[in-house]
Amino acid sequence: MSAQNNYFIPEPSKWPIIAMLSMFALLMGGAFAFNDVVIGNYLLVLGSILLVYMFYGWFSDVIKESLGGKYGKQEDISFRQGMMWFIASEFFFFLCFFGSLYYLRDISGAWLAGEGYLAITKDVLYPEVSSVAVAWPNNGPANVGGDFQAMGATGIPLINTILLLTSGVTLTFAHHALKAEHTKHLVLWMWATIALGLTFVGFQAYEYIHAYNDLNLTLGAGVYGSTFYILTGFHGFHVVMGSIMLVVIALRCAKNHFKPEKHFAFEAVAWYWHFVDVVWLGLFIFVYWM
Amino acid sequence: MTTTTMDIAHDNDHHDDHGPQKGWRRWVYSNNHKDIGSMYLIFSLVMLILGGASAMAIRAELMYPGLQLLEPDLYNNIVTNHALVMVFGAVMPAAAGLANWMIPLMIGAPDMALPRMNNLSFWLLPAAAIMLVLSFIVPFFPGGGSQINTGWTLYPPLSLQVGMAMDFLIFTVHLLGVSSVLASINIIVTIFNMRAPSMTLWNMPIFVWTWLVTAFLLILILPVLAGGVTMLLFDRHLGTSFFDAAGGGDPVLFQHLFWFFGHPEVYVLLLPSIGVLSHIIPAFSYKPLFGRKSMIGAMILLASIGMVVWAHHQYTIGMSSAAVSYFMIGTILISIPVGLMKFNFIATMWRASMTFEAPMLFAISIVAMFVFGGLTGVMLAIVPADLQYQDTMFVVAHFHYVLMPGAVMALFAGVLYWLPKWTGNMYNEKLANWFFWTSLIGFNGTFFVQHFLGLAGMPRRIVDYPVQFTEFNFISSVAALIYGLSHILFLYLVIQTIRGKGTTKAKSRSWKGAKGLEWEVASPAPFHTWDSAPTVDAEGEIKQK
Amino acid sequence: MKKLATLLGLLLSFSSHAEYGLNFPDPVTDIGQEIYDVHMFTMWIATVALIIVFAIMLFALIKFRKSKGYKADQNFHKTWFGNWAWVLVPVMVLGVDFWIAGRAQSTLDKFWDAPKQNCAHENADAKHCFDMNIKVIGHQWWWEYEFPEHGVDFNGKFYPIKVESRPLEEEDASEGNYLRDVDNVLVIPVDTVIRYLNTSVDVLHAWWLPEFGFKRDAIPGYILETWATVRKEGIFRGQCAELCGTWHAKMPIVVKAVSKDEFKQWIESEKAKLLAELKDANSNKDWSKDELMVKGKKVYDTMCAGCHNVNGQGLGVAFPALKGSPIALGSANQHIDIVLNGKKTMPGWKHLSDVDLSAVITYERNAWGNNASVVKPADIKSAR
Numbered sequence A: 001m002s003a004q005n006n007y008f009i010p011e012p013s014k015w016p017i018i019a020m021l022s023m024f025a026l027l028m029g030g031a032f033a034f035n036d037v038v039i040g041n042y043l044l045v046l047g048s049i050l051l052v053y054m055f056y057g058w059f060s061d062v063i064k065e066s067l068g069g070k071y072g073k074q075e076d077i078s079f080r081q082g083m084m085w086f087i088a089s090e091f092f093f094f095l096c097f098f099g100s101l102y103y104l105r106d107i108s109g110a111w112l113a114g115e116g117y118l119a120i121t122k123d124v125l126y127p128e129v130s131s132v133a134v135a136w137p138n139n140g141p142a143n144v145g146g147d148f149q150a151m152g153a154t155g156i157p158l159i160n161t162i163l164l165l166t167s168g169v170t171l172t173f174a175h176h177a178l179k180a181e182h183t184k185h186l187v188l189w190m191w192a193t194i195a196l197g198l199t200f201v202g203f204q205a206y207e208y209i210h211a212y213n214d215l216n217l218t219l220g221a222g223v224y225g226s227t228f229y230i231l232t233g234f235h236g237f238h239v240v241m242g243s244i245m246l247v248v249i250a251l252r253c254a255k256n257h258f259k260p261e262k263h264f265a266f267e268a269v270a271w272y273w274h275f276v277d278v279v280w281l282g283l284f285i286f287v288y289w290m
Numbered sequence B: 001m002t003t004t005t006m007d008i009a010h011d012n013d014h015h016d017d018h019g020p021q022k023g024w025r026r027w028v029y030s031n032n033h034k035d036i037g038s039m040y041l042i043f044s045l046v047m048l049i050l051g052g053a054s055a056m057a058i059r060a061e062l063m064y065p066g067l068q069l070l071e072p073d074l075y076n077n078i079v080t081n082h083a084l085v086m087v088f089g090a091v092m093p094a095a096a097g098l099a100n101w102m103i104p105l106m107i108g109a110p111d112m113a114l115p116r117m118n119n120l121s122f123w124l125l126p127a128a129a130i131m132l133v134l135s136f137i138v139p140f141f142p143g144g145g146s147q148i149n150t151g152w153t154l155y156p157p158l159s160l161q162v163g164m165a166m167d168f169l170i171f172t173v174h175l176l177g178v179s180s181v182l183a184s185i186n187i188i189v190t191i192f193n194m195r196a197p198s199m200t201l202w203n204m205p206i207f208v209w210t211w212l213v214t215a216f217l218l219i220l221i222l223p224v225l226a227g228g229v230t231m232l233l234f235d236r237h238l239g240t241s242f243f244d245a246a247g248g249g250d251p252v253l254f255q256h257l258f259w260f261f262g263h264p265e266v267y268v269l270l271l272p273s274i275g276v277l278s279h280i281i282p283a284f285s286y287k288p289l290f291g292r293k294s295m296i297g298a299m300i301l302l303a304s305i306g307m308v309v310w311a312h313h314q315y316t317i318g319m320s321s322a323a324v325s326y327f328m329i330g331t332i333l334i335s336i337p338v339g340l341m342k343f344n345f346i347a348t349m350w351r352a353s354m355t356f357e358a359p360m361l362f363a364i365s366i367v368a369m370f371v372f373g374g375l376t377g378v379m380l381a382i383v384p385a386d387l388q389y390q391d392t393m394f395v396v397a398h399f400h401y402v403l404m405p406g407a408v409m410a411l412f413a414g415v416l417y418w419l420p421k422w423t424g425n426m427y428n429e430k431l432a433n434w435f436f437w438t439s440l441i442g443f444n445g446t447f448f449v450q451h452f453l454g455l456a457g458m459p460r461r462i463v464d465y466p467v468q469f470t471e472f473n474f475i476s477s478v479a480a481l482i483y484g485l486s487h488i489l490f491l492y493l494v495i496q497t498i499r500g501k502g503t504t505k506a507k508s509r510s511w512k513g514a515k516g517l518e519w520e521v522a523s524p525a526p527f528h529t530w531d532s533a534p535t536v537d538a539e540g541e542i543k544q545k
Numbered sequence C: 001m002k003k004l005a006t007l008l009g010l011l012l013s014f015s016s017h018a019e020y021g022l023n024f025p026d027p028v029t030d031i032g033q034e035i036y037d038v039h040m041f042t043m044w045i046a047t048v049a050l051i052i053v054f055a056i057m058l059f060a061l062i063k064f065r066k067s068k069g070y071k072a073d074q075n076f077h078k079t080w081f082g083n084w085a086w087v088l089v090p091v092m093v094l095g096v097d098f099w100i101a102g103r104a105q106s107t108l109d110k111f112w113d114a115p116k117q118n119c120a121h122e123n124a125d126a127k128h129c130f131d132m133n134i135k136v137i138g139h140q141w142w143w144e145y146e147f148p149e150h151g152v153d154f155n156g157k158f159y160p161i162k163v164e165s166r167p168l169e170e171e172d173a174s175e176g177n178y179l180r181d182v183d184n185v186l187v188i189p190v191d192t193v194i195r196y197l198n199t200s201v202d203v204l205h206a207w208w209l210p211e212f213g214f215k216r217d218a219i220p221g222y223i224l225e226t227w228a229t230v231r232k233e234g235i236f237r238g239q240c241a242e243l244c245g246t247w248h249a250k251m252p253i254v255v256k257a258v259s260k261d262e263f264k265q266w267i268e269s270e271k272a273k274l275l276a277e278l279k280d281a282n283s284n285k286d287w288s289k290d291e292l293m294v295k296g297k298k299v300y301d302t303m304c305a306g307c308h309n310v311n312g313q314g315l316g317v318a319f320p321a322l323k324g325s326p327i328a329l330g331s332a333n334q335h336i337d338i339v340l341n342g343k344k345t346m347p348g349w350k351h352l353s354d355v356d357l358s359a360v361i362t363y364e365r366n367a368w369g370n371n372a373s374v375v376k377p378a379d380i381k382s383a384r
């Protein structure tokens, strides 16, 4: 006969609507601020405050419910699948930028350089531009933003690769410690991971300063600068978010919130971190190296 | 099979938790799939009126040559707004509303898998709508910049010239994207994880299947659109050169990103409606859907091919001949899955015992009109010929022929079909018939003649046209007015049914031929349903004890 | 539904009478004729497919109704047909698809394979070469045409012939060529292979003449090639077919196809005009303020008004007003600098002549109530 459904349906909650208000304020603020309308800045501040409040409140509720034993196997599966598809959507977000990089380098870039289907473009419009000037990395036939230097792969990017890969390993160690119920090791490995992540962010910031000050590699440096910053920028943003999430999880680990058989939150953040890791590998190969 | 006359509200609305909250909290804090579904549907109705009002403004301006009502920029602003409001405000939320209402009912789940996120998905829409309307009106305030005159495709460099309104629109797209992605995640998880244990994927209702495929599509394509408009934002304000040849970029890159989203998006609009028809046609044919499995196969094929043919909107932009041949062949191959779906519908009617209630009338005419629109789609897909058709009224005619029957009318049909379940009252059949016939005539009158206009050389997106196009534009505008007014009947009908005055009470199985779990619960459906999962047989019906 | 079918039949029977404006107008180019044939071919297939579908539906609607007492066949989907329809239908549709695609492919290949060599070139392939190029340049909101092979030599430099084709101001919507008339038409010879090189200086446009049978976008920063041979003399009218902003609806294209001899005459007269203009611009004549203002208004209205507005008040926040602008009223050097070199969205205008630049700058400094210095061509020369 019919099986009893015990699926946990939460009480009506105010957090979604606060989440909506915070996003609304942030984006409205953004739209105004980009156009130098003063109210934009206030909205941005308001939105950020609401956002922090919302995350804190919503996740507090979830943690309470989780500790209160409200979540069974089925709920756990819901969360896992939800997180998985969320990461899938993030993946396509980055794919958009990688795809653009490919198109600008190998398709339209070739046309501007006088090759491929629209090769005639160069003959007619840019006869005086040397083909070296429009070979990748370039800032276009008009040398937009002035001469610049591309970012090499060795040096900071390589170090950063090693940092992120190591952080993936330390996070896995943490996971093993969690399964072994070894809280002390768990917390240690968590903080090690966070330290690696923050070091990465630090290096990345240093790299940006270096690029702006010494290489004249700016957002305005033609397509190279554009693709470089949009890819590394959004990645860096994800690392920062991931680090914050790791800090929260680390604190929860210290409070012994997780059981070997039940630690969805830990795993979700771990997946996210690994995802950020994989994106970085793509970045290292396609942005810095090739 | 169950006896169709069975009218027992299954003993599944006993539960220890409480009913709806009182007052505004019920809606604002809601995590009930039915309430959220209703909010989606009401929201989409409001947006339909807004989008329809802009459509009426477009047609009024085009009634005669010359500039009568609208300044050129205002005209294009309205066209942009019309398209975005209709696509993102009316059709997608209506489909999401049906999903919210029906999916848990159809698969025997107590609610959506992630109820709080469900609420967020909905409430992001009003926020987005406010920003969308702001993007429309901001230019009328001092310092508000120029109007959005780019059309819904937002192609740069034109969109780089627009003032701050464009930034509102870009962020609107972000909000809509977040909303739809969250809703899609929720739907996928609900379908995979919340089905009654005895319901396999194969015997899951087709409407649920179409939404599963749609949700996947949305998760794959919306982030790309979000990324594309983000690049637009960067080009506008941060000095990047993604879409500027001088800096090594290419304006056409944006078109690729837009249509990588945009083409699958039309199947996002289409699929839920295919799902609705897959329930209505068998119900009024009194026999099972023909080719259930091929239907599922076809929709998966449709989504897969649909992902890789986007550049058929860009035949005129200069792609190599290999590329255009590929996109041409890919695009016409879509006629295979769609043809199969339409064939299955017709085969369901074959040797059936049809009755012609309003949902069925709609369904039949939708199949016919959609085939017509689909065939003009195939004409557009043919590269050499599209070099002539592209950006003419012929395209406008094509896509309204697929969008209106394929998406909007099918949603109307679905609303009529399920209204008794939602409200507990049967709608007024006579009024519904009036609505059907007036909208059928109005619709065809509006858009059929636009084929001629396009072929004869009238471009789209023009506020004013050479005199030789006067007659057909006049016909189109008059018919559009009829069509627009016919919607008043629909509004009246819905309100009347909700209030229950002059209507009859609905049975739990409101249509004799209707199958599926949603007809096992009482009409109107109680606030909580399926607290205990039903056991279903291979046809998706409750198993007899 | 039946109504639709009959209407479509009507459309087909009218198809040979272009003046009814129901179908594709009679093409005048070789490639247009082929495209027209592809169009008719697919339209016929679509019509037949539509009639078949409608006929089957109609039959079912008449026959299989409950009111007629027809009992549903609950096992129809389990017959052999029900079991195999999922193979049969796709195979049939696939066949039709390939039939259509195959028919279209040869035309596609031909159109896409634009000739790369001038027939005048000694080792050109006589069967696949072009006789002349025309550069088609889209502007907000008018068209410019350039004949790279036809022009005059002046001071050791080659100046190609250019035609600036702007919409005529007609207010009367009842006039015959309302929205389809320009001041200077593009003149081309018939029976000549012409390669069109489309580009744009601001936003996307598309160059389209329905009688030619195709359109091609004009993309800023890129060149798109097309080619066509016109077979019929006459005047052909079309318009811009890609949304390009405010006056997209008013960006007509008028082409006058003439005999080869007539074309030669036209070119010669254009050359003479161009030469006179060049002499004028390069003479050391001292331009008076009034002369500069008149010339400047012309340049301004065509080049600058798209962004800064004819009334000098700019457009929105992005495009600054020049009326009362500190730059337009301030030092001339700064003004010259920004116009020559551009700034962010503002393009540089180095390619304009000294006279044009001095004229437009003078105009900006003295129009709409502005009141500042006059800039002479010599000032521009020294600023370059």
Ligand code: HEA
Pocket: B153, B266, B267, B269, B270, B312, B313, B331, B332, B334, B335, B338, B339, B340, B342, B370, B371, B372, B373, B374, B375, B376, B377, B378, B380, B381, B382, B386, B389, B390, B391, B395, B398, B399, B402, B403, B406, B407, C049, C053, C092, C093, C096, C097
């Ligand atoms: C619900 C929305 C929807 C749907 C379902 C479709 C379906 C299709 N569309 Fe359409 N389309 C749009 C919405 C839609 N479209 C919109 C909004 C635009 C314009 C966007 C803009 O520019 O603003 C557009 C534009 C558009 C273009 C670009 C035109 C241009 O700008 O130049 C093309 C070109 O290929 C095209 C093709 C097709 C094809 C081949 C199908 C196919 O899926 C159709 C398949 C169906 C059938 C073929 C009929 C049923 C099949 C049979 C009866 C079997 C027998 C058939 C054969 C043997 C062929 N569409």
Ligand code: HEA
Pocket: B048, B049, B050, B051, B052, B053, B055, B056, B058, B059, B079, B080, B082, B083, B084, B086, B087, B091, B150, B151, B152, B153, B396, B400, B403, B404, B407, B408, B446, B460, B461, B462, B463, B480, B481, B483, B484, B485, B486, B487, B488, B491
């Ligand atoms: C789902 C999407 C959708 C829907 C439902 C519609 C519905 C309609 N559309 Fe449109 N349309 C688009 C999507 C859609 N459209 C898109 C994507 C474009 C391209 C935009 C671009 O180029 O960028 C477009 C463009 C477009 C154009 C071309 C503009 C141009 O290129 O210059 C026209 C012109 O006729 C038009 C007309 C109409 C009409 C008359 C309706 C009617 O069906 C509307 C009927 C509905 C109502 C009227 C509302 C309900 C009515 C009432 C509540 C009663 C009160 C009403 C009255 C005052 C009479 N639409």
Ligand code: CUA
Pocket: C138, C139, C141, C204, C205, C206, C240, C241, C242, C243, C244, C245, C247, C248, C249, C251
């Ligand atoms: Cu130029 Cu439209």
Ligand SMILES: [Cu+2]
Pocket: B262, B263, B266, B310, B312, B313
């Ligand atoms: Cu498409």
